[in-house]
Amino acid sequence: MASEAPTASPNTSIASGPAVGHASGLAQRYALALLELAKDRKEVDRVATDLDRLFALWREDAGFRSFVQDPRLDAGSQRRGAFAILERAGIAGEVRNLVGVLIANRRLGALPQVASAFGQLLAEQRGQQTAEVATAHPLTDVQRTQLTARLTEAGYSNVKLVERTDPSLLGGLVVRIGAKLFDSSIKSKLQRMQYAMKGAA
Incomplete structure (x- = not known):
């Protein structure tokens, strides 16, 4: 095409x-x-x-x-x-x-x-870092502010959030900045639990 x-x-x-x-x-x-x-x-x-x-x-x-x-x-x-x-x-x-x-x-x-x-x-043209944020539900303004503050504390200043919703995550969030991936989603935690249970079987 x-x-x-x-x-x-x-x-x-x-x-x-x-x-x-x-x-x-x-x-x-x-x-x-x-x-x-x-x-x-x-x-x-x-x-x-x-x-x-x-x-x-x-x-x-x-x-x-x-x-x-x-x-x-x-x-x-x-x-x-x-x-x-x-x-x-x-x-x-x-x-x-x-x-x-x-x-x-x-x-x-x-x-x-x-x-x-x-x-x-x-963001690229303004020299900002872009953080891709995936959540099960849309972020509130308070959550957005808290996330930006956490990223700043972690050394990522002047960050622009690019948000998307992914109901399959169930809860929590996944943040990608460049090659760095931070996954605190419930889906990921459940998967880790399942792997651990399989290893213990």
């Missing part, structure tokens, strides 16, 4: 630039297009804030996650529903255009991967 480049309808502007799993090449291209457009317009902070708010909505609202991933919806239904949500959240401009392009290309389901890839690209 040939690789797909982001395309836009005449009313969108994103194409003027070149469970969340790892970002695909496709998601990376959309994210890079959005980042380059934001830089051209000197609106990086505003676009990043809008996309963070949309990503947080996706993480925290099961109904919105279901809507984004529902393959039965046609483009018109996706556009009406998504734009109504964006309007209520006060999200417009480039991020709204991004959502429109994803819908036009039947790629709305890639929204969380695009948001994650954007955060990683921005």
Whole structure:
């Protein structure tokens, strides 16, 4: 299958630039297009804030996650529903255009991967370290603050969290920074217990 480049309808502007799993090449291209457009317009902070708010909505609202991933919806239904949500959240401009392009290309389901890839690209350009955090349930603001503080204590300063939910973890969390992996998930603890029991048998 040939690789797909982001395309836009005449009313969108994103194409003027070149469970969340790892970002695909496709998601990376959309994210890079959005980042380059934001830089051209000197609106990086505003676009990043809008996309963070949309990503947080996706993480925290099961109904919105279901809507984004529902393959039965046609483009018109996706556009009406998504734009109504964006309007209520006060999200417009480039991020709204991004959502429109994803819908036009039947790629709305890639929204969380695009948001994650954007955060990683921005962190890299700003010299930040990226910590990929997987949890069974979305982090609260308090948990996010506590985790950032723990990472700072461990020597990882100026860290940007890139979050995803993975219900199979059951509880706890898994944090990856570069080649380092910290796994305190319940799933991992249960697996270690099972291995220990097999060894004792």
